[in-house]
Amino acid sequence: MQNFVFHNPTKIIFGKDTIPLIGSESAAFGTKALLVYGQDSIKKNGIYDQVVQSLQEAGMEIVEHPGVQSNPVLSHVQQGIDLAKEHQVEVIVAVGGGSVLDSSKAISAGALVEHNVWKFFIGKKSIKETLPLTCVLTLAASGSEMNSGMVVTNEETQQKFGFANKHLFPQASILDPTATFSVPPDYTAYGAVDAIVHVLEYYFTTEEPSVPVQDRFMEGLVINCMDSCDRVLQNLEDYNGRADLMWAATLALNGLTGAGLGKAGFPNHLIEHSLSALYNVAHGAGLSVVLPGWMQYQAAKDPAKFTQFAERVFGFTEGSDIQKANDSILCLKAWFDKVKSPTSLAAINVPESDIPQIAENAIGLAKIWRMQEYTAEKIEDILKLCV
Amino acid sequence: MQNFVFHNPTKIIFGKDTIPLIGSESAAFGTKALLVYGQDSIKKNGIYDQVVQSLQEAGMEIVEHPGVQSNPVLSHVQQGIDLAKEHQVEVIVAVGGGSVLDSSKAISAGALVEHNVWKFFIGKKSIKETLPLTCVLTLAASGSEMNSGMVVTNEETQQKFGFANKHLFPQASILDPTATFSVPPDYTAYGAVDAIVHVLEYYFTTEEPSVPVQDRFMEGLVINCMDSCDRVLQNLEDYNGRADLMWAATLALNGLTGAGLGKAGFPNHLIEHSLSALYNVAHGAGLSVVLPGWMQYQAAKDPAKFTQFAERVFGFTEGSDIQKANDSILCLKAWFDKVKSPTSLAAINVPESDIPQIAENAIGLAKIWRMQEYTAEKIEDILKLCV
Numbered sequence: 001m002q003n004f005v006f007h008n009p010t011k012i013i014f015g016k017d018t019i020p021l022i023g024s025e026s027a028a029f030g031t032k033a034l035l036v037y038g039q040d041s042i043k044k045n046g047i048y049d050q051v052v053q054s055l056q057e058a059g060m061e062i063v064e065h066p067g068v069q070s071n072p073v074l075s076h077v078q079q080g081i082d083l084a085k086e087h088q089v090e091v092i093v094a095v096g097g098g099s100v101l102d103s104s105k106a107i108s109a110g111a112l113v114e115h116n117v118w119k120f121f122i123g124k125k126s127i128k129e130t131l132p133l134t135c136v137l138t139l140a141a142s143g144s145e146m147n148s149g150m151v152v153t154n155e156e157t158q159q160k161f162g163f164a165n166k167h168l169f170p171q172a173s174i175l176d177p178t179a180t181f182s183v184p185p186d187y188t189a190y191g192a193v194d195a196i197v198h199v200l201e202y203y204f205t206t207e208e209p210s211v212p213v214q215d216r217f218m219e220g221l222v223i224n225c226m227d228s229c230d231r232v233l234q235n236l237e238d239y240n241g242r243a244d245l246m247w248a249a250t251l252a253l254n255g256l257t258g259a260g261l262g263k264a265g266f267p268n269h270l271i272e273h274s275l276s277a278l279y280n281v282a283h284g285a286g287l288s289v290v291l292p293g294w295m296q297y298q299a300a301k302d303p304a305k306f307t308q309f310a311e312r313v314f315g316f317t318e319g320s321d322i323q324k325a326n327d328s329i330l331c332l333k334a335w336f337d338k339v340k341s342p343t344s345l346a347a348i349n350v351p352e353s354d355i356p357q358i359a360e361n362a363i364g365l366a367k368i369w370r371m372q373e374y375t376a377e378k379i380e381d382i383l384k385l386c387v
Numbered sequence: 388m389q390n391f392v393f394h395n396p397t398k399i400i401f402g403k404d405t406i407p408l409i410g411s412e413s414a415a416f417g418t419k420a421l422l423v424y425g426q427d428s429i430k431k432n433g434i435y436d437q438v439v440q441s442l443q444e445a446g447m448e449i450v451e452h453p454g455v456q457s458n459p460v461l462s463h464v465q466q467g468i469d470l471a472k473e474h475q476v477e478v479i480v481a482v483g484g485g486s487v488l489d490s491s492k493a494i495s496a497g498a499l500v501e502h503n504v505w506k507f508f509i510g511k512k513s514i515k516e517t518l519p520l521t522c523v524l525t526l527a528a529s530g531s532e533m534n535s536g537m538v539v540t541n542e543e544t545q546q547k548f549g550f551a552n553k554h555l556f557p558q559a560s561i562l563d564p565t566a567t568f569s570v571p572p573d574y575t576a577y578g579a580v581d582a583i584v585h586v587l588e589y590y591f592t593t594e595e596p597s598v599p600v601q602d603r604f605m606e607g608l609v610i611n612c613m614d615s616c617d618r619v620l621q622n623l624e625d626y627n628g629r630a631d632l633m634w635a636a637t638l639a640l641n642g643l644t645g646a647g648l649g650k651a652g653f654p655n656h657l658i659e660h661s662l663s664a665l666y667n668v669a670h671g672a673g674l675s676v677v678l679p680g681w682m683q684y685q686a687a688k689d690p691a692k693f694t695q696f697a698e699r700v701f702g703f704t705e706g707s708d709i710q711k712a713n714d715s716i717l718c719l720k721a722w723f724d725k726v727k728s729p730t731s732l733a734a735i736n737v738p739e740s741d742i743p744q745i746a747e748n749a750i751g752l753a754k755i756w757r758m759q760e761y762t763a764e765k766i767e768d769i770l771k772l773c774v
Contacts, residue, residue: 001564001630003402008395014647015390177388212614213635216607224600243388247647248600256643260401260634 001260002208008255010146011172014247016239018176019050022093022136023058025172029132030090032061034083036104037095038068042138045182051095051136063087065107071276071283072099074118074154077106084111084131094135094170097191098142098151098283101135105150105168108133118154121161123368130167136174139183140246141191141284143198143253145173153277160273161365175250177242185233188245189339190284192229195249196222196332197268197287199257204298204305207262218257219312224248226335233339265371268294271379274361281348288341289348292333293385299325345386355383388647389595395642397533398559401634403626405563406437409480409523410445412559416519417477419448421470423491424482425455429525432569438482438523450474452494455483458663458670459490461505461541464497471498471518481522481557484578485529485538485670488522492537492555495520505541508548510755517554523561526570527633528578528671530585530640532560540664547660548752562637564629572620575632576726577671579616582636583609583719584655584674586644591685591692594649605644606699611635613722620726652758655681658766661748668735675728676735679720680772686712732773742770 013021026033033055042048055062065080084092084107092111094104108130110117119125137145144150148169151162183191199218225248231241251257258264271294272286281289299306299322306325310316314331316324336343345352359379366374400408413420420442429435442449452467471479471494479498481491495517497504506512524532531537535556538549570578586605612635618628638644645651658681659673668676686693686709693712697703701718703711723730732739746766753761 001402001627001634003405005398005400007398011392011394013392015388018390211634212631213607213611213638216611217604220600220603220607224603227599240388243647244599247388247598251600260630 001211002262004259006255006259007166008146008169010169012146012175012250013172014175016176016178018174019047019136019179020054022051022134022174023054023056023060025174026055026091026093026134027058027060029134029171031059032063032087032089033091033093034063034065034080034087034089034107035093035095036065036068036080036100036107038066038097038100041182042095045179047095047136047138047179051093055093063089068096068100068103070099071153071160071280072103074152074156077103077110077117077152080104080107081110081117090131092131092133094133095138097137097139098144101137101142101144101170102150102152104133104135105130105144106152109165109167120165121152121154121163127165127167133170134172135170136176136179137246138179139187139191140180140242140249141194143195143250145170145175146250146254149253151273158277158361159364160277161368162273175246177239177246180242180246181237183236185236186340187282187284188232188236189229189341190282191249192225192245192339193284193288193336193341195252196225197291198253199225200291201266201268202258202261202264203309204295205265205267206258208260209305210308211260214257214259214261215308219309221248221252221257222313225252229339266369267371267374267382270365270369270371270374271358271362271382273365274358275348275350278358278361279348279350285342285348288336288343289345289386290382292329292336292343294382295329295332296326296385297382299329345383352384352387355380358383388598389649391646393642393646394553395533395556397556399533399562399637400559401562403563403565405561406434406523406566407441409438409521409561410441410443410447412561413442413478413480413521414445414447416521416558418446419450419474419476420478420480421450421452421467421474421476421494422480422482423452423455423467423487423494425453425484425487428569429482432566434482434523434525434566438480442480450476455487455490457486458540458547458667459486461539461543464490464493464504464539467491467494468497468504477518479518479520481520482525484524484526485531488529488531488557489537489539491520491522492517492531493539496552496555507552508539508541508550514552514554520557521559522557523563523566524633525566526574526578527567527629527636528581530582530637532557532562533637533641536640538660545664545748546751547664548755549660562633564626564633567629567633568624570623572623573727574669574671575619575623576616576728577669578636579612579632579726580671580675580723580728582639583612584678585640586612587678588653588655589645589648589651590696591682592652592654593645595647596692597695598647601644601646601648602695606696608635608639608644609700612639616726653756654758654761657752657756657758657761658745658749658769660752661745662735662737665745665748666735666737672729672735675723675730676732676773677769679716679723679730681769682716682719683713683772684769686716732770739771739774742767745770
C-alpha cells in the first residue's frame with residue numbers, strides 16, 4: 001500500500017425530507033447566498049420552492065444565478081463570479097447535479113481572486129481560498145457533492161478541463177433520493193455509468209496495482225451501481241433504488257476508493273472530455289462509448305486485474321484469464337446497452353474520420369494531467385476500438 | 388435506506404515514515420501538549436523518541452501522562468485531566484492504541500469542565516467542547532483514531548461504559564503500519580477480532596435489515612480483516628499485511644459501515660464490556676468468546692442476513708439457509724481458534740456459575756445504551772452458548 005492522506009470534511013445529510021435543512025446549513029456561513037441552478041426542472045418538481053423557502057426562513061438574502069448547462073461553460077461561470085462579487089455573497093448554494101456543483105465550485109474560487117478563474121484550470125494559479133459551498137443534489141452521478149474536484153468547459157478554446165483542490169469540498173451536501181425521482185431513464189443510466197467509470201479509473205490504472213481493502217470496496221460499488229440502476233429503471237420512484245444509486249455514486253469519487261493506491265490515471269475521462277467538448281455529448285454517454293474500448297486495449301497489456309474484476313463482479317470462474325477479462329468487458333458493454341447508454345462512436349453520431357481531431361483535442365488535457373503516456377497515437381488506437 | 392448524517396472530519400495520514408508529522412499536525416492547535424501513552428513499549432520501539440523529537444522541533448512544550456492500561460480506568464483519566472488543567476495544555480497527543488486514544492478523548496472532554504468526567508458516560512452531562520486531539524496509532528483494532536466514540540472503565544463501580552459525541556473526533560491521526568510491527572501475535576489477533584465484531588454489530592443488528600452498498604462494504608472488510616491478519620501472523624513485519632489490517636480496522640468503525648442502516652445494537656460489546664470490567668480480559672479476546680454464541684442465538688431467530696453472510700464471506704452455496712448460517716458461524720469460530728483468540732468462557736477462566744453475575748453487570752450498560760431487549764435472562768441465555 002502506498003502512503004496517503006484522507007481528509008474529507010464534507011457533511012453529508014442523506015435521506016427523505018432533508019431539503020428544508022439547506023437554510024440552516026447555509027446560514028452558518030453568512031446571510032447572503034448565490035443560488036446556482038440549471039434549467040427549469042427544479043421549478044417543476046418543487047425543489048426550487050423548498051430551497052428558497054428554507055433559505056428565506058433562515059434569514060438569508062438570495063441572489064439567483066440560473067442557467068447552468070450540462071458540460072458547464074466558462075462564460076456562465078464568469079457571470080456567476082461577477083454576480084458574487086457585485087453582491088458580496090458569503091456562501092454559494094448549488095442546487096443540481098455535477099454541472100451545477102462544478103460551476104458553483106468554480107464561482108466559489110473565482111469570486112475571491114482578481115485574475116481569470118481559468119488560470120486555476122490550466123495550472124497557472126493555485127486556489128488558496130474559496131467561498132463556502134452548500135448543496136442540494138438532484139442527480140446521482142458525478143460525486144462532486146463530496147469531493148474536491150471540478151470540471152468546466154472553456155467554449156472559446158474547446159477545452160473541458162478539471163482538477164482537484166482541498167478548498168473545493170462542499171461544506172454540507174443534502175442528498176435526498178426523492179430529488180432524483182424526476183431524472184429520466186437516460187440520464188439515470190448516464191449517472192450510473194459515470195459512477196462506475198469513476199470507480200474503474202482507480203481500479204485499473206493506479207501505481208499500486210492492488211490494495212485488497214480498496215479492491216473489495218470498489219467491486220461492491222460497481223455491483224451496486226448496476227443493480228440499483230436496474231431497479232430504478234424498472235420504477236423511477238423506487239426509493240431504495242434511488243438511495244442506493246445516489247450513495248454509491250457519492251462513494252465512487254469521494255477519495256476513499258483510491259486511498260493507498262498511489263497516482264491514478266483518468267484515461268476514460270481524458271478521452272471523453274474531448275467528446276463532450278467537441279460534440280456536447282452527455283458525460284456518461286461519452287464514457288460508455290470509451291470505456292469498453294479502453295478496457296479492451298488495457299486488458300490485452302495487463303490482464304491480471306481484469307481477471308479479478310471478472311471473477312468478483314461478474315462471477316466468472318471458468319476459462320483462461322484473458323477470456324474471463326474479455327467476457328467481463330462484454331458483460332459491462334451489454335449492461336450499458338441494456339440501460340441504453342451508447343457504446344460506439346457511431347451511436348453518438350461521431351464519424352470515425354474525426355478520430356485524429358478528437359485525439360488532438362485530448363492531448364491538451366493529457367499534458368495538464370501529466371498523462372504523458374497518452375500520446376495522440378495511443379488515444380487514436382483506443383478510439384478505433386470504440387467505433 | 389434510513390436517513391443519516393455522515394460527517395467525519397478526522398484527517399488520516401497513512402503510511403511509512405509519517406510519525407515525524409505529529410509535530411506540525413499538533414502545533415496547529417497550540418504550543419503546549421499533554422502526551423498520553425501506555426507502558427514502555429513505545430520507548431522500546433523508538434516511537435516515543437520520534438514523537439518527542441517531532442513535537443519539540445515544532446516548538447511544543449510537552450507534559451507527559453504515561454501509564455494508560457488496556458481497559459483504561461477512570462482514575463488514570465482523572466489524573467490526566469488534573470495535569471491538563473494544571474498546565475493549561477492546548478492539545479492532547481495520544482500515542483498508542485484504543486485505550487490510549489479513549490483515555491485521551493476523556494481527558495480532552497474532562498479538561499474543559501468542572502464536574503466529574505464520568506457524568507458524560509452515564510448521560511448526566513453532554514459534551515459541548517473538547518481540547519483538540521492528535522494521535523499516532525500503534526495498534527489496529529478499535530477504530531477510535533477516526534471516530535467519535537470512547538470507552539472507559541470506572542474501577543469503583545466496575546462499569547465499562549462508552550458512548551459517542553461529535554466533539555470526540557481526533558483532528559488528525561497518523562497511521563504508520565510499521566508502528567504495529569512489534570505488536571505480538573495475540574494482540575494482533577485480538578485487534579482483528581475487535582474490528583470484525585465492529586463490522587458485524589452493524590451488519591446483523593440494525594433497524595434497517597440491509598442496505599446493499601453497506602453490506603458489500605462490510606463483507607469486504609470482514610474478509611480483509613481475516614486475510615490480512617493471517618498474513619501478519621505468518622510474518623509480523625509484513626508491511627502490506629499490517630497496512631491492510633490497520634486500514635480495515637479504521638474503516639470498520641468510522642461511521643461509514645452503518646450509514647443508512649438506522650440504529651444499531653452493540654450486543655457483543657455490551658456483554659464483553661462486563662467480561663473486561665469483571666475479569667480484565669483483553670477486549671478482542673472477550674469478543675471472540677461472546678460473538679459465536681451471540682450469532683448462534685441470533686441466527687436461530689433471524690437467519691436471512693446470516694445466509695447472505697455465509698454466501699458472500701465464506702462462499703457457501705450449498706445447503707439450507709439455516710445450515711449455511713450455522714456453517715458460517717463455525718467457520719468464524721474456527722478462524723478465531725486458528726489465530727488463537729479464545730472462543731469459550733472456560734478459555735478465559737470464567738466459570739459458568741458466574742454467568743448471572745456477568746448478566747447483572749451488563750444490564751447496567753444496556754440501560755445506558757437503551758438496549759431494553761437485552762434483559763438479564765437473554766444475556767444469560769447467550770452466555771450459556773459461550774461456555
